[in-house]
Amino acid sequence: MADRTLPEYIKLHTKTEHAALEKQLIGIIKNIHTTEQYIHLLRMFHGYYHALELQMEQYLKKDLIPDIAERRKSNALLQDIRDLGGDSKNQQGKVDTPDINSYAQALGAAYVLEGSTLGGVIIAKMIRAQLPDIPAGKGFSFFNCYGENAHGMWNKFRTYLLALTRKEDQEAAADTARQTFLKFKAWIDQYEPVF
Numbered sequence: 001m002a003d004r005t006l007p008e009y010i011k012l013h014t015k016t017e018h019a020a021l022e023k024q025l026i027g028i029i030k031n032i033h034t035t036e037q038y039i040h041l042l043r044m045f046h047g048y049y050h051a052l053e054l055q056m057e058q059y060l061k062k063d064l065i066p067d068i069a070e071r072r073k074s075n076a077l078l079q080d081i082r083d084l085g086g087d088s089k090n091q092q093g094k095v096d097t098p099d100i101n102s103y104a105q106a107l108g109a110a111y112v113l114e115g116s117t118l119g120g121v122i123i124a125k126m127i128r129a130q131l132p133d134i135p136a137g138k139g140f141s142f143f144n145c146y147g148e149n150a151h152g153m154w155n156k157f158r159t160y161l162l163a164l165t166r167k168e169d170q171e172a173a174a175d176t177a178r179q180t181f182l183k184f185k186a187w188i189d190q191y192e193p194v195f
């Protein structure tokens with residue numbers, strides 16, 4: 001890690017995987033032209049996020065992450081699916097998530113989910129422009145999850161990362177973040193032909 005902070009190190013450590021996932025997602029999002037396609041996208045996100053949050057929740061406790069309840073994303077995805085008239089029943093099939101066996105690994109996975117909130121506002125604008133008939137206030141609670149406080153919530157999350165001071169924990173967090181990107185891309189690959 002040398003002179004880098006842990007968030008900077010993770011960003012560098014996951015740069016290739018992050019770029020590949022982002023490119024794939026933007027390609028999918030640009031091809032959304034119906035509410036049904038958008039619901040499908042939300043289901044795709046929910047399948048991965050829900051499985052990952054279940055893995056993380058045993059380690060990300062309120063005593064370590066006081067705002068953890070606010071940071072759960074899968075319920076917002078279900079709400080958006082319901083608001084758009086979709087069926088919000090649970091996904092079928094097993095989701096391959098990274099191995100999470102420690103607080104540091106859970107924090108590494110959370111880095112990916114929390115980082116995605118910074119781009120969520122941009123994605124929401126893209127989809128809203130493509131689907132102008134979606135009623136105001138409906139269908140975007142996931143992509144706009146923190147609203148104007150997105151940067152504040154990200155900065156707060158960075159303090160949790162900065163509190164990891166043991167080299168082994170830092171490496172575990174970075175490796176899990178990389179695996180989180182890779183496995184999310186693999187999960188998306190199962191859905192891409194539908195778009």
